[in-house]
Amino acid sequence: MTHDPRPDLDAAAWRKSSHSNTQGGNCVEVADGYTGVVPVRDSKKPHHPALVVTDRAWGAFVQWRKSSHSNAQGGECVEVGFGLPGLVPVRDSKDPARPGLVVSDGAWGAFVDSLA
Structure with missing residues (x-):
């Protein structure tokens, strides 16, 4: 089994959850355009590491x-x-x-x- 390296997320275009608000709601951001994976991060802590899940795992969500x-x-x-x-x-x-x-x-x- 080979391990794929994490995708480079420096240029990721993040889209914020529609539940995000100016009062600091519990929200996530998702980055599109990565083959086979979906990067997810906390919209309140964008400088923290993102979680990268497979397309299949995201689809099951x-x-x-x-x-x-x-x-x-x-x-x-x-x-x-x-x-x-x-x-x-x-x-x-x-x-x-x-x-x-x-x-x-x-x-x-x-x-x-x-x-x-």
Whole structure:
């Protein structure tokens, strides 16, 4: 078994959790664009070392549900994550490794209601 070295995070583009606020909420930042891994750090202590987890481990953190419109022919579909209180992660089901979108459950509910 070989051990891959930690990725160089000096130029990482971090995106802050939508729960971050000016009152110092318990928040994380995630860096996109690293093949096979997802760097995660404490947004209040960005100078501390980041945790680097595999894509597979990160994917297990959020449970995904594929759209009922998905099909074997590659239909234009999304996956919706669940298990994160107050948040709804959304990603492209054809390219789950790319960054997704995270919206509040209220915004997601309004979106779904507008489709009816």
